Amino acid sequence: MATGNYLITGGASLIGSHIADQLLADGAREVRLLDNYSLGTPAMIAHLSDEPRVKRIRGDVTRLPDLLEATADVDGVFALAGYLTLPMAQDPLAGISVNTLGMVNTLEACRFSGVRRIVFSSSVAVYGTPAQHPVTEDSGYFSAGLQPPSLLYGASKLMGEALCARYARSYGLQFNNLRFASVYGERQHTRAVNAVFVAKICDQVRRGEAPVIEGDGSEVHDYVYVTDVARACVSSMHSAAHGHALNVATGVDSTATEVAQTALRICGRRDLKPQYREDRRAVRSAAGTRLGFSREKAQREIGWVPQISLEEGMRRLIEWQSAQG
Numbered sequence: 001m002a003t004g005n006y007l008i009t010g011g012a013s014l015i016g017s018h019i020a021d022q023l024l025a026d027g028a029r030e031v032r033l034l035d036n037y038s039l040g041t042p043a044m045i046a047h048l049s050d051e052p053r054v055k056r057i058r059g060d061v062t063r064l065p066d067l068l069e070a071t072a073d074v075d076g077v078f079a080l081a082g083y084l085t086l087p088m089a090q091d092p093l094a095g096i097s098v099n100t101l102g103m104v105n106t107l108e109a110c111r112f113s114g115v116r117r118i119v120f121s122s123s124v125a126v127y128g129t130p131a132q133h134p135v136t137e138d139s140g141y142f143s144a145g146l147q148p149p150s151l152l153y154g155a156s157k158l159m160g161e162a163l164c165a166r167y168a169r170s171y172g173l174q175f176n177n178l179r180f181a182s183v184y185g186e187r188q189h190t191r192a193v194n195a196v197f198v199a200k201i202c203d204q205v206r207r208g209e210a211p212v213i214e215g216d217g218s219e220v221h222d223y224v225y226v227t228d229v230a231r232a233c234v235s236s237m238h239s240a241a242h243g244h245a246l247n248v249a250t251g252v253d254s255t256a257t258e259v260a261q262t263a264l265r266i267c268g269r270r271d272l273k274p275q276y277r278e279d280r281r282a283v284r285s286a287a288g289t290r291l292g293f294s295r296e297k298a299q300r301e302i303g304w305v306p307q308i309s310l311e312e313g314m315r316r317l318i319e320w321q322s323a324q325g
């Protein structure tokens with residue numbers, strides 16, 4: 001049960017909006033959603049507008065005073081405010097600032113307000129291009145060959161993780177660094193490179209167009225459904241375990257061609273065939289034909305196991321897209 005007061009920075013985010021849903025369903029007393037709406041929009045949390053336990057705060061994590069006020073009487077903070085790879089490519093200065101200075105401020109506000117625990121939204125980008133498989137939490141950061149936005153993004157998440165560890169050591173703040181794989185689902189946005197691909201393929205196929213794939217279709221990613229990710233965050237807030245980095249991934253590598261075939265199956269469009277093309281200008285995250293993220297530690301430490309298969313998740317995403325028109 002989540003009976004306390006919680007702050008979600010970047011509260012109008014894809015993942016933050018789903019964490020809010022789960023906290024409220026679990027009985028939270030108050031859920032504060034702090035966002036400056038630089039990337040997210042109020043529409044992401046419009047479904048919560050009649051919920052009296054939700055408090056919307058227009059605030060900026062790069063401004064410490066905004067966080068000092070927002071963390072007063074808070075039991076736990078979900079640090080979600082961040083710039084993903086695509087916004088990082090568009091505005092590196094803002095991205096680095098939000099992902100690093102924003103975390104320093106968030107941790108400083110937690111210390112000042114006596115917050116007990118923080119859950120930090122890290123990423124499997126901290127592995128760069130994984131050099132060994134399976135990818136456990138002990139694997140290192142291999143940056144060779146990464147495009148600059150991906151390199152900056154992974155490095156900024158490593159800094160966020162190190163800052164959490166530093167505040168734990170110096171001030172006793174409890175933390176877990178959750179390393180999300182490619183998160184997709186209802187309320188999908190267009191800021192995460194790999195999830196954009198899933199959303200685009202679903203949209204093309206439901207409209208009756210052939211799915212378009214960059215490359216030869218063999219590139220793999222680990223697609224994890226947003227409600228599973230939100231559940232990992234809430235479990236990690238309430239678990240006895242803390243001080244960990246945990247992969248929040250399905251452990252299943254899906255090729256681009258498999259994603260397209262899944263969309264074709266869901267929409268009953270076996271008449272359409274994937275189209276392959278090259279776009280050398282596209283912003284890319286680490287790319288390869290094998291990942292193999294281990295999720296054993298998350299299962300062991302916080303009892304988290306993903307529940308939504310790629311097929312079920314894409315079915316839900318297509319339903320949501322169709323409802324948007």
Ligand SMILES: NC(=O)c1ccc[n+]([C@@H]2O[C@H](COP(=O)([O-])OP(=O)(O)OC[C@H]3O[C@@H](n4cnc5c(N)ncnc54)[C@H](O)[C@@H]3O)[C@@H](O)[C@H]2O)c1
Pocket residue numbers: 009010011012013014015016034035036037038039040041059060061062079080081082083084098102121122123124179180181182183184189191192195
């Ligand atoms: N979506 C993914 O696939 C994925 C994968 C790995 C890690 N993550 C991490 O999880 C977190 C949430 O991801 P998401 O996809 O839900 O993100 P998102 O892009 O939907 O939301 C990020 C939110 O942060 C807000 N924000 C940006 N700068 C801010 C500032 N200065 N002050 C306050 N708010 C600010 C934005 O307005 C936005 O609402 C991010 O930190 C991201 O790096 C996401």
